[in-house]
Amino acid sequence: MKRIYFFLLLIYSSLGANAQVKVKFELQNIPQNKDSIPEYFVAGNFNNWKPNDPAYRFLKVNDADYVLEKQLPANLYEYKITRGSWAKVESESKGNTIGNRSLNLKNDTTVKITIANWADQFKKEPPKHTTSANVHIIDSAFLIPQLNAKRRVWIYLPPSYASSTKKYPVLYMHDGQNLFDQLTSGYGEWGVDELLDSLIAKGQKEYIVIGIDHGGSERLKEYNPYNSEYGIGKGKAYVDFLVNTLKPYVDEHYRTEKDIKNTAIAGSSMGGLISMYAIATYPKVFGKAGVFSPAFWLGKTIETDVKNAMRNLNGSKVYLVAGDLESKTMVSDMKNMYQILNPTGKNKNIVMVEKVDGKHSEWFWHREFVDFYKFISN
Template sequence: MLKRLSVLVLFALLSVLCRAQVVIKIQSVPANTSSFDKLYLAGNLNNWNPGDEKFMFKRSSDGTYSLTLNLIPGKYEFKVTRGSWEKTEVDSIGNPIRNRFAELQGNETIVLDVDGWSDTYMKQLVHTASKNVYLIDSVFYIPQLETHRRVWIYLPTSYFDKSTKKKKYPVLYMHDGQNLFDDYYAPYGEWDIDEILDSLKKEIIVVGIDHGGNERLNDYSPYQNLKYGGGKGNKYLDFVVNTLRPYINSNYRTLKDQQNTGIMGSSMGGLISFYGGIKYNKIFGKIGVFSPSFWFHPIIYDYAEKWKPERKSRIYLLAGEKESDSLVYEVKRMENILVKKGLKDDELKVVFKPDGRHAEWFWRREFPEAINWLFPEPQNATIVRRILHRFK
C-alpha cells in the first residue's frame, strides 16, 4: 500500500514539474470593445467553454489583456470570446477565423491581436439557409430537461413535388442546430447541410436541434466528468427518441424503420451520437461521429465493450490528425473495440484526415463523404440513373 502511494505521489509531482507556464497576451482589441467586457479563452484545454471563469483574461490599465496558464506541453487550439459563441473573435471584415493553434514545448508567451467580434458586423444579419429549411419551433418543449430548444428541419426539393406527394424519406437527427443551415446563427461557420444535400441530390430529411448554450456540455454528455460536470445526455436522448422523433414521424412523410433513421454530431455532439446510436440500436441504423469527445469519460469504452448489437448499423467515425494529441488514439481504441464486435467494412468506416482540425470548416468539408457512405443510394436507383445518363 505504501509503495502504491509513493508511486502516486511521484506521478503527481512529475505532472506538476512537466507543466509549462504559458502567458497569453492580447495586445489589441477592436475599438468597439467596452472596458466592461470580459474576455475569455475557449479551446480544447477547457472543452471549448466560451465563458469559463478560470480562463478569463485580466485587463491592464493600458487596455491590454493577459492570461497565465500552467499547461502540459502539447498541441492546443483556441479562440477568444466575450463570454459566448455569439460573441467570438472574427477577422477584420467579420468573417469567421480558424481556430488559433499552438504547440507548446516549454514556458512560452503568446501575443495575439483580436481584429473583430462576430456580434458587431452586419454580416451576421444575413440569412444563408435555403428555401428548403424550416423552423419547426423556436421554443420546442423538452419535458425531460424542463426547457425549450429551437428545432429546424430540412426537406428535400422533391418533398414538394406533386408527382412524389406520397413518397417517404429517411431522417437524420443532428445536434448543434445553430451550425447546420444558417450563417446568421453560426458565429464560427455553418456546415452548409442544405446546400450540400441539394447539390448531391440526396433525398434525406434532416432535423437540427439547437444546443442550449451553457447547457450544451450537460445535454451532450451521458456521464459526469469530475472537472466539467455534465451527465444529462440520457434525458436529452430520451427527448430525441421518445418526444421529437414521434412528432417528426407524425407530421412529415418519413421512413420510420431503423435502416432509414440516423443520428450525427461533432465533438460533444459526436460523443452523444455514438452513445445514443448504440444505446438505441433498434432506432438508429446510421451513426455519424465527427471528432468525438471520447476523452470526456473513459466509461464510454466500457459501454462499447458491453454493447451487444441487436441490428445491423452503419457507423462512420471521423478524426483530424491536427485536432489534439489524443484524438486519433481515442478513435483507434474505439475502432478496435468495434472490430472485435464483428462489425464488417459495410458496418464501420473510420477516417483520419492529416489536415483535420476541431472546426466547422473541417466537418463541413467531410460531410458529403460521410453522408454518401451512411445513406448509400439504392442499387436500382443507381442503375436507372446510369441508363438515363447514357441517353442525355
C-alpha cells in the same frame, strides 16, 4: 517492497498523465476600440468557446498590456481573442474574419499576441440567413420534458417532398444552430442543406434531416451521458427525448421510414460522443451513426458501454472521423473505439477516417459530411 515501488510508480504515472502546464497570454499593442472600459477575453476549446468567460478575462498590467495566466493540460488548443462577445472578436486589419489561433501546449509557455483589429470597428452588411428553401423550423421552443427545457428544432425536407407521397429516411443531428444557417451559428455552419441539395441533384438518396439546438452552457452536460468535471451528465435524458418524444412526433407529422435501417444520428465533438452513445443504447432505433471528432475523453465510460452493446450492433453502420490537428487524444480515442467496433478490421459497416489536416471546426465537418452521407445512403 516491490509492491510499494509499483504503487508509487502508478501514482507518479497518473499524476504525470494529468499534469497541468502553465500558459501565459500577453496582449500587446491593442488597437483602439469603442469600449469606454475595455475588457479582453480568450475563448477557445478549453472553455467551450465562451466569449465572455470571467475565468478567462485578461488583467491589465499597464496602460498598453494585458495578461492572462492559466494552468491547462498539455494539449492542442484553438482560440480567439474577444472583447466579451463574438460581435467584438479580433479580425484582420481591414475587418475580415481570421482563422482560429493554435497552441500546441507541451511545456510552460508564454504566448505574445498582437491584435490586428476588431470586427465591430467596421460597417458591415447586416448578417443574413443562409438556409436553403428546403429548411424549416418545426418549433422555436419544442418542449423537452426529460430535461425540463425547450429547444428550437429544424427540419430539412428533401426537394421532392412537396411533390411526392413517398416516405423518407431520417437523420437526427445535434447542434442545430450550426447545421443550416450562418446567422445562427457561433463558429460557422456545416452547410448541410446546401450539401444535400447538391448531392441529391447528382442522384444521391434523399433524407429528411432533423436538427436540435444545443442548450448553450448546458451543452457539455446535455450531450454527455456520464458525469464529468462539468457536472452531472444529462445525456441519457437527452437521448430518451430523441427516442421517445421527438422521433414519435416526427414520424407522426412527416412521411418517414420509421425502421432501424432508415434512422440515423450524427454530430461532432460532444455531439459525436452522444451519437455513439445513442446507437449503442438504442440499436433498435438508430441503425447508423456519424461520429465526427468525438469528445470521448469527457466520457471514457462510452468504451465499456459499447463493448457491452456489441452483440446488439450487428448490422449497425458507424462512421468515425477525426483530424490530426485536433486535441491530443482525439485520434487515439477514436482508434480505440474503432478497435472495439471492428476488431478484425473486416466489417465494412464500421469505417474510420483520419485526416492529416483535420481541425476541430465546422469547415472540417462540412467537408467530411459528404463521404458520411454517401456511406449512410448505400
